[in-house]
Amino acid sequence: MVVLASSIISKSGKVLVSRQFVDMSRIRIEGLLAAFPKLVGTGKQHTYVETENVRYVYQPIESLYLLLVTNKQSNILEDLETLRLLSKLVPEYSLSLDEEGICRTAFELIFAFDEVISLGHKENVTVAQVKQYCEMESHEEKLHKLVMQSKINETKDVMKRKASEIDKSKIDRGRVEKGGFMSLQSMGSGRIESTFSDMSISSSGSGGFGGGSGFGLSTDIDSFSTKTKGRPPSSATAPPKGLGMQLGKSQRTNQFLESLKAEGEVILEDVQPKAGQSKSAAPPLTDPVTLNVEEKLNVTLKRDGGMSNFDVQGTLSLQILNQEDAHIQVQIETGANPGILFKTHPNMNKELFSNENILGLRDPSRPFPTGQAGDAGGVGLLKWRMQTTDESMVPLTINCWPSVSGNETYVNIEYEASQMFDLRNVVISVPLPALREAPRVSQVDGEWRYDSRNSTLEWSILLVDNSNRSGSMEFVVPPADSSVFFPISVRFSATSTFSDLKVVNILPLQGGNPPKFSQRTQLITENYQVVGGQGGPYHRCCRWIGEEAVRLFAENGAFVVAADIQDELGPHVVASIGSERVSYCHCDVRDENQVEKTVNYTLDKYGSLDILFSNAGVMGPMTGILDLDIQGFDNTMATNVRGVAATIKHAARAMVARKIHGSIICTTSVAASLGGTAPHAYTTSKHALLGLVRGACSELGAYGIRVNSISPFGVATPLSCKAYNLQPSEVEANSSAIANLKGIVLKARHVAEAALFLAADESAYVSGHNLVVDGGFTVVDHSYSAN
Template sequence: MVVLAASITSKSGKALVSRQFVDMSRIRIEGLLAAFPKLVGSGKQHTYVETENVRYVYQPIESLYLLLVTNKQSNILEDLDTLRLLSKIPEFSASLDEEGVCKYAFELIFAFDEVISLGHKENVTVAQVKQYCEMESHEERLHKLVLQSKINETKDIERGKMDKGGFSSLQSMGSMGSIGRMDSGFGISSGNTFGSGSGFGLSSDVDSFSSKSKGRPSSAVSAPSKGMGMQLGKSQRANQFLESLKAEGEVIVEDVRPSANPSRASAPPPTDPITLTTEEKLNVTLKRDGGVSNFDVQGTLSLQILNQDDGLIQVQVESGGNPEIKFKTHPNINKELFSNENILGSKDPNRPFPAGQSGDGLGLLKWRLQSKDESDVPLTINCWPSVSGNETYVSIEYEASSMFDLQNVVISVPLPALREAPNVKQIDGEWRYDSRNSILEWSILIIDDSNRSGSMEFVVPPADSSAFFPISVRFSATSTFSGMKVASILPLKGGAAPKFSQRTQLVTESYQVV
C-alpha cells in the first residue's frame, strides 16, 4: 500500500491536521482534501470512496473525520488496518473537537509519522507510538531525582557551615577582596597566621598550564554509575523510587561507569588530621589508524588540614624521577627546599598551612607531562567496521598497558540512528544501548593482568565507517604517571608527627579515538 496523506478534517471539509507522506505538491494535496466532503454522502455505511486516481479511506470520529488518501492500487485491507491504528491516536488530544485537535496538532502529526513512513505502514503498536512520542523514561526521572538529591545535600552542608559561624566570617572577608587574590597567598587561617601578601591563599590557579574540568553532556542513566549509586544510597526518596520501578517490573542494574570526576563523587570527607590527595587528569586523542594526536597529563598534590594546630608542618614527597615531568610549586612554597630535598614547606617556617580548606584542598604542587609516544598510552582502541550485504559488522578491541590496573572502564561507541538496539554477537564485559543518544556503551569493571586485551563484535544496518567515531573512553586508576607519593610529615614544632592519609588517583578528563 501507499498512503499519500493522512488528515483529520471537520465535516464541513476543513483540514485541521494533515500530513503528506510522498513527494506531491501542496496544491495537489489541498485539492484532494477539499474534494473529500463533496464525495461523502450522508447515510452511507461504507468507509471508503474512490475517484479516478485515488481512494479515500475514512472513519467518523464524533464530529470529525479521520482520513487516509491512498492510490487505487493499495490493498484495502491494509488501508483499513492502518486506519484502525490511527483511530486510536487522537486519544492524545484532550477533546475531539476542532479546538482540541488544533491545540495538539504537532503531537498528532508526530504520531502519524510513527505509524506511516514514506507512505508505508510501520509495524508498531499504539503503546509504542505513545512511548516514541512522549520520549519519557524512568532513566530521565531517575536522573532528575539524583540531581535534586545532590542539591539538597549541598544545601544541608551550607546550612551546617552557617550554624558553626564559619560561613559568615568567610563571606565578610570575601567582601574585602581578600579571597582568591594571588597576592594573598594560599588561604584563610585564624589568629595571627593570616596576613596580606604573606599568608596562603585559596586560589590555586597560579600556573599557566592549569585547566578546569570540562563538563560532558549528560547521557541516559538507565544503569546508574557507581559514584551515582553511592549518592542514591544517601537519599531515601531515591531508594523508594528504585523500589517502585522494581515493583513495576523494571530491571535496575548497577553500572560500572565512573562519574566525570570520580574523586568528587565518591571520596568521603577527610577524617584524619591531615589528608594529601594526588590526582592526575588525562587528556588523550588517539588516531583511529594508529598514533597519538594529543597526550597530556596534568597532576596536582593537595593538602587538607582539619585543625590549625597541625598546620606547622613540612611534607616529604617522593616521585618516580621521570625527567619529562615538569613540576611547579605554589609561589609561597620554598622552591629551593623542594628542588634539593623534595620537601614541600612554606617560605616562612613560622607561618602554618591553613586549616579547614574545603573542596579539593590547598594546592601545593602541580606538574605536567606531554608525549607523542604511543607506549605511554594506558589504553588503545581498535575499531574495524565492515559492510557485508545489508549489515555492517563492527569489531572493536582494546589493549591495556601493564603500567596501570584500570577501573570502571566505559568505551562509548556512537552508532547511526537505530530503532532497536544493535545485535551484539560477542563481548568481553557488559554492554548497554543508550537509545536517546544512539551510543553503545561497553563496560569493563576492572582491567588487570587477567584481561589486558578484550573484544566486542556487533551488527547494525549498513553505515559508513565514520559513523562509529569519535569513540570516547572513561576510566580511573589508583596509580599515576608521576609516581608521586607522600613519604612522611615533618612537624616543625617538635613532638610526634600528626597522623596523615593520602589518596592517589588517575582519571580521564577527555579520552577519544577520532
C-alpha cells in the same frame, strides 16, 4: 525594582486579584487600580503609563490586564522582565483566562506573585519544564541497576544449579545406601567451599554514581567459587557468618547451606564487607593531614594508529583538619620519569623543594589553611605536566574495524591495556548512526548498554588487570559509513599515576611528634578519544567556511572557540592563527552533552558568550526519493537540525542567564528556498533549519537576542567536494556555469563576511532574516535566457 502591587483586572476596571507588597491602605490601592483603565491608551508607550506618583506596567491577556503598579524610580527593564515572567505563570495556574477562571485560582496566583516578587524567584521556566527536569533520568544510574540485576540473576542461576546438584546427590546417596554399592565414607570425602562475600557493590564517594567515573563498583570482583578439597581435621571449625549483602531469597540460601551441613560438610563462609568499606568509596577526612594526588589524562589517538595528543596534568593538594597541625612541611619522592615538569605554588619555598624534595611555605612561621575544602580538594602545593609522543605510555588502546557485508555493517572493537596500571570502571562509548532499535551485540567481554537518545553504544568493563589486559566486542548495525563510529570516547580511573608521587613524611616545625597523615591517589581521564581519519562527516569549523569565519572573527578582535569533531585539524587551525584569541574544543553536535560542555568551556575560558555561528552540517545520502536511505536521512537530520537546535538551546540559555543581547547565526543553504538543488535529506534538513531559526527568533527577541541564517550558493567545501567526488576548482566551475551573477566566484570568505555582518553592530536591528548569498540565483527565473 519597587513593586507596590500586582493585579489582574478586567478591561472594564473590575479588580479580580490584587497583591500589595508595601504598607499601603486598601483605599489607596483601590484608587490606583480604579484610575488605570482611564489612563490606558493616553500614553505613547503600549507597555506602561505614568502619573505624577506611580507607573503602571501592564500587558493584555485576552479580555484582562496583567498589571504591575510601581513607583517611578523603579527599574523599568526589571519591571518588564517581571511582568513577562508573570504573564507566563498565569496561564499555568488558570486554564481559562476569564473572570471565572482567575477567581477560581486566586489563591494560587497570589502565591505565584509572592514567589516572583517577594521571594526573588527568577527562573523563567514553565511547570511542564520543572516536571521534566525533576524526572530526568540518569544514564549512569540505569547502567548501575543493569549491572546489579545481571549479577543478581547470575548468582541466582548458580544457586539453582548447585541446589539441583545437591538434590541429585541426595537421590544417588539414597540409592547407594539401599543398594550397598558404595560406602558412605567414600562419598563424603570432600567439602564444598561457597564464597558469596566478594559480591560488594558501592555507589558512594568519588568512585560512585554522579562522580563522572562510570560504575560505582568496588575493586573486589564478584565471584562464586566451588572447590572440592580434602576433609579438614575434626578440630576445624567454621568462622561465624558474615552480615554482608545476601543475594536471592535468604531462606533459600539458608536451606542450601543447612542441607550441606546436614550431610556432614564443613562450610567456610567469609565475612562480607559493609557498604562503607568499599575500596572505591571516598571516606570522609579522619586523619589530621590528608594529601590528594590527582592526575588528569588527555589523549587523542588516531583511528589508523598513532597518537596526535598525550597530556597529563597533575596536582598535589593538602587538607588539614586542626589548626595545631598546620605548621608542617611535606616531604615527597617522585618516580624516575624525566618527562614530568613540576611547578610549585608561588607561596612554596622553591629552593627547599629543588634541593630536598620538601614542600614548605616561604614563610615558615605561617600555618597552612585548615578545614575541609570540599570539591576544591584542599590547598594546592604542587602541579606537574607531562607531554610525550611515546606511544608506549598510552594506558589503553582501542581498535575499531567496521566492515559492510550486504545490508549490514559488522563492527569489531578491541581494547588492549598496558601493564602500567590496573584500570577501573572502564567505559568505551561508540557513536552509532540513528537506529530504530538497539544494535545486535554478538560477543562482548564485559557489559554493554545502548543509549538511544544520544545514539551511542557504551561498553563497560569493571576492572582491567592482568587477567583481562585485552578484550573485544562485536555488534551489527544497518549499512553505515565507517566514519560514523568515530570519535570513540573512553573514560576510566586508576589508583596509580604517571608521576608515581608518594608522600614520605610530615615534618612538624614546632616540635613534637609528626601528625598522622594519609595519601589519596587517583588517575582519571578528562578527554580520551580515538578519532577518525579524513573521511568523517564535516562539522562546524576547521574546513573552509568554518576556518574562514574563525580567522575573520579573530582578525576583528573577537575571542573564538572553534568546535569540531576533527581533532587532527582543529588544533592545527588554532596554531596557524595563534592561541591568544582562538582555542579549540572537541564537540560532536549530535551529542547534546558535548554541546553543553562546549558552551560551558567557552564561558569558563572567556567569561561570556556573545556570538554563536552554528555551521554544522553533513550532505547525507545522495540517493533519489525512490531509493531513499532512511538511516542516512535520520543521521542527516540529527546533525543538520537536532544538533543545531541543541547548540542554539544551550547558547541562548547562557545569553539569557547573563542578560547578553547576543547574536545567533546558522548556516542554511539555497536548498532551504528551492527544491532540486541538493539531495533530499539535505534539502529537507535546510528547510527545517530555516523554520528553527524563525521560531527561535520569535522567542529570543524578548531577551534582545538576534537569530539569523545565511544561505550560500554552491561553494567549494570538503562537504560538496566529497559528495560529488570533484576537485574544488570543478565545483566552482559548475557553480559559476549556472550562477546568475557572472564575473565573480563565490568563496568561503564571502560567507564568513556575511556571518561577521550579522554578528556586528551594523546589523543591530536585523533578526529572523535569511541572508541569501547567492548572487540572485533564487529570485531569477532560469527558464528565460538573458537574450
